[in-house]
Amino acid sequence: xxxxxxxxxxxxxxxxxxxxxxxxxxxxxxxxxxxxxxxxxxxxxxxxxxxxxxxxxxxxxxxxxxxxxxxxxxxxxxxxxxxxxxxxxxxxxxxxxxxxxxxxxxxxxxxxxxxxxxxxxxxxxxxxxxxxxxxxxxxxxxxxxxxxxxxxxxxxxxxxxxxxxxxxxxxxxxxxxxxxxx
Numbered sequence: 001x002x003x004x005x006x007x008x009x010x011x012x013x014x015x016x017x018x019x020x021x022x023x024x025x026x027x028x029x030x031x032x033x034x035x036x037x038x039x040x041x042x043x044x045x046x047x048x049x050x051x052x053x054x055x056x057x058x059x060x061x062x063x064x065x066x067x068x069x070x071x072x073x074x075x076x077x078x079x080x081x082x083x084x085x086x087x088x089x090x091x092x093x094x095x096x097x098x099x100x101x102x103x104x105x106x107x108x109x110x111x112x113x114x115x116x117x118x119x120x121x122x123x124x125x126x127x128x129x130x131x132x133x134x135x136x137x138x139x140x141x142x143x144x145x146x147x148x149x150x151x152x153x154x155x156x157x158x159x160x161x162x163x164x165x166x167x168x169x170x171x172x173x174x175x176x177x178x179x180x181x182x
Contacts, residue, residue, distance in 0.1 A: 001062065001065075001066065001162075003038060003045055005014070005040060005062065006028060006040055006043035006044070006045065007040045007042065007043060007044055007045070008027075008028070008043070008044065008045035008047065009043055012027070012045045012048065012049075013045075014170065015027070015048055015049040015050070016028075016049040016085050017020075017049065018063065018066065020049045020050055020059075020060065020062045021059050021063055022060060022061070022063070023053070024054060024060065025049060025050050025051075025052065025080050026045060026049050026052055026056065026058055027045065027046055027047040027048050027049045027050070027051060027181075028043050028046060028054075028056055028059050029044040029045070029046040029054075029056075030046075030054035030055060030056040030113070031046075034128070035057050035058060036057050036058055036061070037058055038058045038061060038062055042058060043058060043059065053110055053115075054115070055113070064131055068179075071182060075111070082121060097105050101146075109122040109123055119156045122169075123169045123170050124170060124172055125170050125172075125174040125176075126142070126143075126144075126169070126170075126172035127144050127146060127147065127173075127174040127182040129144060129146050130142055130144045130173075131143045132144065132169070134169070136155070137156065138155075138156070138157040138158045138168060139154050139155070140152065140153040140168075141153075144182070146147075146182065147180060147182060149180070151172075151176075153168075167172060
């Protein structure tokens, strides 16, 4: 990322890794007026990287530039060649500034804007080792390492959605556990 991409002191900025950006543990302040702003003045130090999770859209969207620089191609070209075409996916990758994707593990979870870790399962019917990216409009990516399984749901909302979670999640995994032994 170089230096000066945040307004954090350099010693604090240097603590932030790509993994921190991917896991939303950069320590940057999520209480800024525009959570999608990628200007250094919007990327403000709040805590050391890795010590605090907070949904902060801007920090991870900056990784597009890392992918473009390291691959030598545009983000869309990289995605199409390395992901979409390899798995036979069709459709478009549309980049928006208003993403509400949140990554959850199934043994505990947090919700955007709250610094509380809830110590129970968000989706009780799902395998204990499942991770899920629960996105805007009820789009989902579920990853179950023990089953070597990835399930993707695209389309319209399945109903009442709160913090990217709906009744669809638990209902789906209730049906899947009747055919998949976990």
